Amino acid sequence: MRYLLLILTALLSAAPLAQTNSQMPIETPKFESAKQHKPMAKPADYQRIAILNINLKYDKGEAVNAELVRSRIIKSVAPKVFTRQIGDWQVIIGNNPKNAFFVNDPGYLEVENDDKNEIPYHYISRGADVAWDLVVPLYKDGQSIDASTITIKRVKDEKQIFESKI
Numbered sequence: 001m002r003y004l005l006l007i008l009t010a011l012l013s014a015a016p017l018a019q020t021n022s023q024m025p026i027e028t029p030k031f032e033s034a035k036q037h038k039p040m041a042k043p044a045d046y047q048r049i050a051i052l053n054i055n056l057k058y059d060k061g062e063a064v065n066a067e068l069v070r071s072r073i074i075k076s077v078a079p080k081v082f083t084r085q086i087g088d089w090q091v092i093i094g095n096n097p098k099n100a101f102f103v104n105d106p107g108y109l110e111v112e113n114d115d116k117n118e119i120p121y122h123y124i125s126r127g128a129d130v131a132w133d134l135v136v137p138l139y140k141d142g143q144s145i146d147a148s149t150i151t152i153k154r155v156k157d158e159k160q161i162f163e164s165k166i
Helices: 002-020
Strands: 048-059 063-075 089-093 100-103 108-112 121-125 129-137 150-155 158-164
Touching: 063 158, 089 129
Parallel strands: none
Antiparallel strands: 048 063, 048 129, 089 100, 089 150, 108 121, 150 158
């Protein structure tokens, strides 16, 4: 009986070792030398962005209050937001509706469904208080945008969520 237990213990402890041994050689990752990397070009003088730190309050799934915590304008390249033509909210830079882009409601996160579900994702609430960092380009098509305000409206009913001077 002792020998049987000893043999079983030896077999069971050797099984994980056999599973971890691989016939494939282990390759060392390859890194490019620092000399091959090119730094990003510095932004042009007209390339500025506004970074807005906004606190959002939600009640029953709807944004009911938005408060600007901090804003700053820096010289930087902006994300390509003007090509996006759909979203829950519209961000309007100044008074020109051509200087607008769309974002999803930051109070919700997109979550993937399992493979069995026909719909690939669904949204879940982030809670009653949401801290949101919004990056707003202050240039478009190679020219600066002369704007003094940033306004955010909900698309479905055009209710104003937020407005601030920049």
